[in-house]
Amino acid sequence: MIKVREITEVLEAFAPLALQESYDNAGLLVGDPDMNVSGVLITLDVTSEVLEEAIQHNLNMIVAHHPFIFSGxxxxxxxxxxxxxxxxAIKNDIAIYASHTNTDAAANGLNQKFCDLLNLKNCRTLSPMNDALVKLVTFVPSDYAEIVRNAIFEAGAGHIGNYDCCSYNLEGEGTFRALEGTNPFVGLKGELHFEKEVRIETVLPSFMQHKVVAAMIRSHPYEEVAYDIYPLKNSWKGAGIGMIGELEEPLGEVDFFRKLKETLNISVIRHTEFLSKPVKKVALCGGAGSFLIDDAIRATADVFITGEIKYHDFFKAENRIILADTGHFESEQFVKEVFGELLQKNFSKFAVRLSEVNTNPIKYL
Structure with missing residues (x-):
């Protein structure tokens, strides 16, 4: 049997909890990590109707986008x-897990799925995370450099954009003297030793630091491993909020909005005035993303799509961009497919059901 813990490990490898915003409450909200799972129900929101659906179909785990518990x-x-x-949930032994802003920020999460549905090309993060990277530097005997380097990469370091196993290596000579109580890998106690070493440098997300350092130490031959961790100011394009991409062929504004309505299966979109020019570059953010309007303008997007725009925020368009508000639920409804595809890929013989309950609290007349 598959346990709750195995499901959450897959979800967190895809969208690490460290990516969530400070106000968020993603993670396992209810349930025992070691409980056996009969099946998973995937939903945008957790409601009484969704729980009843889980009970009816004998599914004892719910994976939701929005946490149903935000405050104490x-x-x-x-x-x-x-x-x-x-x-x-407690009475019926149903585990509930939420993956919210961490899925919004994940490289292949909610916003990448939105881009895929609109067939956007050359997609990239609209607002990459800042202060999220560190540089690891360590010093390894030359004959062991490949072993340690590979261990660091396997633990998750060395990713830059669409490249992995990225590192810088510099040959040099290290010195040390083993004192009493030591068991040196090379050299003799009490004598200054010179060793040909390789300085290995690589980058990693700061939340992976413990895992990567532990892997490095396990693979390193030295009794005392010398290493440095440097915080970096680089933006991390591997995670962030919103995305921007391009249509394969430009569309007229009306045609693009028809395509958007058809894609999201909606009948109405609130938007600013059309600018009488083709739509080519599209920025978007599922959910409440109006804080990214300035980022979309700086990126010279023709249209910015999100799920919530306040009245006064529409004025920020200033005839430089078209702002489109599709509705919060409408801009995130396909997150169920994101989770469903992920779990079915990793647990091919496991019951995964996308909830049929429409949890959108907003109705249109």
């Missing part, structure tokens, strides 16, 4: 839907 609960007595959901 002082009492759990069923006075609202959040408390009712929690009570129902």
């Amino acid at each position: 609960l002082k009492k759990i007595n069923g006075k609202n839907d959040i408390e009712n959901c929690l009570i129902t």
